[in-house]
Amino acid sequence: MESSTSNGQAAVLGLQHLLTMYSGDVMVPLLIGAIVHFTATQMALLISMDLFMCGIATLLQVHRTRLVGIGLPVVLGCAVQVITPLGTIGKTLGITTMYGAIIVSGLFVLLVSGVFSKLRNLFPPVVTGSLIIVIGFTLMPVAITDLGGGTVSAHDFGSLNNLLVGGFTLAVIIGINVWGRGFIKSIAILIGLVAGTALAGAMGMIKLSTVSQSGWFRFPQPFMFGVPHFEWSSSVTMILIALTTMIESTGVFFALGDMTNRNLTGDDLKRGYRAEGIAQILGGIFNTFPYSTFSENVGVVQFSGVKTRKPIYFAGLFLLILGLLPKVGALATVVPTPVLGGAMLVMFGTVGLQGVRILKTVDFDDSRNLIVAAVSIGAGLGVSSVPTIFQALPSELYLILGNGVVVTSIVAVVLNLVFKFERQSNVN
Secondary structure, eight states: OGGGSOHHHHHHHHHHHHHHHHHHHHHHHHHHHHHTTOOHHHHHHHHHHHHHHHHHHHHHHHSOOSSSOOOSSOOEEEOGGGHHHHHHHHHHHOHHHHHHHHHHHHHHHHHHHHHHHGGGGGOOHHHHHHHHHHHHHTTHHHHHHHHHTSOTTSTTTTOHHHHHHHHHHHHHHHHHHHHOOHHHHHTHHHHHHHHHHHHHHHTTOOOOHHHHHSOSOOOOOTTTTOOOOOOHHHHHHHHHHHHHHHHHHHHHHHHHHHHTTOOOOHHHHHHHHHHHHHHHHHHHHTTOOOEEEOTHHHHHHHHHOOOOSHHHHHHHHHHHHHHHOHHHHHHGGGSOHHHHHHHHHHHHHHHHHHHHHHHTTSOTTSHHHHHHHHHHHHHHHHHHHOGGGGTTSOHHHHHHHTOHHHHHHHHHHHHHHHHHHHHHHHHO
16 A cells, blocks of 8 residues: 555645644644744754754654554644744743743653553544544634635735635645545645645735745754743643544544554554654653644545555655745745645545544434534534633633534543443443
8 A cells, every 4th residue: 555656646645744734733833833932943943943943853753663653644733722822931931931831741651651542442433433523614704714714804804816716726626536546646635735826826816925034944942032941830731632532633643544544553642642642751851832633634634535654654754854944834824824724625624524434334324323423513612612601710621612623522431431331221
């Protein structure tokens, strides 16, 4: 299976993965850097280091060893849920405290990976299917926002130009998927991104100033912004965030396991969590951020039909190169946000439908399964739409329950366990 794709094809598929995750990943350092008032020079250093560490984290996860790596076609990037807590920590307690909290959270993930992996039986198809549906569909607002221009408050949000290039990108992807064949069909997303960018360029929507201002080479340096400082409250906050990313990663692991016809074991999950824990520790050491499995790229795997790891190795390698060569890395930033939004609309919907596919194996003639799926999906999508419903709770609980994916996991697991015990008591 791994060898069925040539190196050239795998490299192009790897580029497709990179462009899919690039915007979402770079957004984290841009937003956190703005919150903590980084200078333009510091921001450039931050983005380069972040891309390099994304490559390291991805290779740690995709390459399966005895101790780490789940060995699935996964790409790792910055977890978006860290933006608010890390920004708050950095602004109030300083950036060295921010990085200390990241290291502590990574150590926590590493230490609890074995315990967390034993929860495998808590995720039968009715739970994983519901979870994956919510992972896909809660990303839809991101796709639509990007399609409109990326910033709702911007004066040109939803402009005709934005909708035109985003819609054109979407149309190209759909057209190639319907009428394309072979390898061309598998890179429909990449072709759509290139075509959409070309149209945007012809319409004067692309600026190359970022490329011209970037340097040619920069090597990663540990403790670039200072030696980490450890403080208990910030560490607890980031541990709670780490728990939410572990739950999300679990859903992604099961989605990819289903796509690749691989039955994941507790040892597989343990290696996957360990890889993410090590990646988070390295993020703190190299003054970047926590890294987790990107659900966005699950859609690329499903949509392309190529489910081997070879393209991911290339994606990891490209990320390392982009981190070392800021000027080259800046080229990826010329892809306009509406173009990315058009592609995301397809990919995120594909992720959600993967969950529907899993739920097709569930016996819904049993009303208990129906309740588990209905309530957990409804709660997760509802919280994602109105996260402030929990704003009156303590901040620690609000950090956790404000995440729709986490709410879906909790509700689905608890209801499934309640009904499981109810069945057993009836049998006895």
